[in-house]
Amino acid sequence: MTISRKCVPFTPFDRELSKSTIAIVTAGGVHLKDQEPFNIADELGDLGFREIPPDVDSSQLMVTHHHYDHTDADQDINVVFPIDALRDLQNEGVIGGIARKHIGYMGYTMQLKAMYEGTAREIANEIDKGSRADAVVLTGG
């Protein structure tokens, strides 16, 4: 299905936030330290993405991305991937739950069509089928 370049692909949210499960998808190049880093040597950009489990210890996350200054994220990953902040909101009853799957990818590419038609759809599919998320928070760097 092709989406018009002028259309805003708006999906209504018809639930209560306090009963909803939330996933985080970040373009900030976040991944687990024991996952393969993004390939920053490829000038066209890395079209891959990494799955991040819901029970991840945030100290086990890192950033591989060479198109923004991630010094602050190196100290506290929550500045681009707010998993601990999301857990706090779950504990406070603001949201219902943390999704089973979260995604990090490197939001820099010279292969826009492949990112838009390939990677983005694969990520949406992972979230839709595998995460049980009711809604998604997107972050960049």
Next chain:
Amino acid sequence: MKGIPTVLITVSPEVSAQMRPPRALYPKGFKIGNSLGRPGMRGLQKQVLRDALDLFTQNTRPGETVTLEYPDYGEQYEPPRVRKL
């Protein structure tokens, strides 16, 4: 196609607007790499996250970016501009 509701937290509102995100929050003056605030500022990070999540239940206009101010962030930064051709 069912679709999944999304909300974007952006620190480059002009740039991200080109992709017409359905819902977006710009924490005013936050620099690139600080989408949720600065390291260790969990209270601020939670507030920004909560404000973004609240856009799901507010009557926002699709494609519009909501700008909110967070004085606790401290020094403000100018966001990148889209170059006019």
